[in-house]
Amino acid sequence: MAAPRARRVLVAHAAMCLAPILVKGKGMRRRHGIELHEQPWVPAGIRNVFRDALSGTQRLAGVYEGIAPRVVEWLNEIDADGVLDLCSGSGGPAMTLADQAESAGRRPRVRLSDLFPDVERFEQLARTAATGDVTFEAEPLDATASVRMEDFPARTILAAFHHFEPELARRVLADAARNSDGIAILEPFRRDWWHALTFAGLGPLSFIYPFIDGFTWRRFLWCTALPVIVPMFAIDSTVSVLRCYSPEELLELVDQPDCEAFDWQVGHWRYLLVFQGTYLIGQRRKE
Numbered sequence: 001m002a003a004p005r006a007r008r009v010l011v012a013h014a015a016m017c018l019a020p021i022l023v024k025g026k027g028m029r030r031r032h033g034i035e036l037h038e039q040p041w042v043p044a045g046i047r048n049v050f051r052d053a054l055s056g057t058q059r060l061a062g063v064y065e066g067i068a069p070r071v072v073e074w075l076n077e078i079d080a081d082g083v084l085d086l087c088s089g090s091g092g093p094a095m096t097l098a099d100q101a102e103s104a105g106r107r108p109r110v111r112l113s114d115l116f117p118d119v120e121r122f123e124q125l126a127r128t129a130a131t132g133d134v135t136f137e138a139e140p141l142d143a144t145a146s147v148r149m150e151d152f153p154a155r156t157i158l159a160a161f162h163h164f165e166p167e168l169a170r171r172v173l174a175d176a177a178r179n180s181d182g183i184a185i186l187e188p189f190r191r192d193w194w195h196a197l198t199f200a201g202l203g204p205l206s207f208i209y210p211f212i213d214g215f216t217w218r219r220f221l222w223c224t225a226l227p228v229i230v231p232m233f234a235i236d237s238t239v240s241v242l243r244c245y246s247p248e249e250l251l252e253l254v255d256q257p258d259c260e261a262f263d264w265q266v267g268h269w270r271y272l273l274v275f276q277g278t279y280l281i282g283q284r285r286k287e
């Protein structure tokens with residue numbers, strides 16, 4: 001009895017390991033589809049639970065663990081204690097990255113910001129962090145038109161860069177190269193069929209989210225009782241993967257005069273064995 005079962009486990013394991021290689025989306029075009037949670041008709045309460053579930057799952061999956069040592073190296077090279085997180089959403093991924101950077105050797109102070117800041121959530125994160133570790137911009141901060149912040153010379157954009165179409169994405173990068181010493185753009189996926197299909201399949205997991213990451217009635221209402229988050233999670237995750245820039249496309253975006261002052265690196269990192277993230281990390285070139 002034990003042998004067939006062991007064989008099945010082995011086959012399943014081999015399939016999991018081989019699938020990313022087999023279905024890698026060579027030549028898969030970037031498509032800027034519609035993410036439901038961005039739509040103005042989606043009530044703010046549902047959007048906030050969605051962003052909450054999105055950041056909770058990133059934390060539970062430890063998505064930034066594999067890239068944290070590279071992030072710490074980058075912080076050391078530009079000698080930055082403070083990071084301005086752009087497009088923070090619920091702020092969760094910035095906290096996750098700060099925790100994982102701490103495990104890798106250096107915890108930066110974080111300043112949260114967004115074009116539509118969730119001030120209530122930012123206040124909550126600032127209150128629960130050690131004094132001064134987490135601060136926030138209460139006013140809208142547009143990632144394409146910012147100012148330099150001396151106390152926060154480094155910038156991050158986490159799980160959000162795919163929201164920008166190429167023209168805006170170029171402006172975000174030019175703005176960072178003018179007004180900061182470095183930017184790390186981390187997307188917790190890469191654009192290929194493996195990620196598109198598996199992320200769609202992970203949607204139903206959000207049904208049990210209130211029971212795996214802390215119960216609140218609001219989470220229970222929208223994830224489990226009236227589970228609108230389930231299709232939203234499946235659709236938006238897949239659309240996000242299809243919107244993700246490849247490393248080659250990221251290098252094309254920084255191929256512009258404003259970005260010449262920076263050195264740029266692109267690549268992927270691995271998490272949970274079978275998933276990969278995509279990064280673009282830039283830093284001001286030393287004279």
Ligand SMILES: C[S@@+](CC[C@H](N)C(=O)[O-])C[C@H]1O[C@@H](n2cnc3c(N)ncnc32)[C@H](O)[C@@H]1O
Binds near residue numbers: 158
């Ligand atoms: C996927 S969401 C949240 C990403 C967040 N880092 C996370 O993983 O939870 C993308 C965020 O980008 C913000 N955003 C969109 N355009 C922006 C802009 N031009 N400047 C700053 N933030 C922007 C949206 O308000 C939204 O909160």
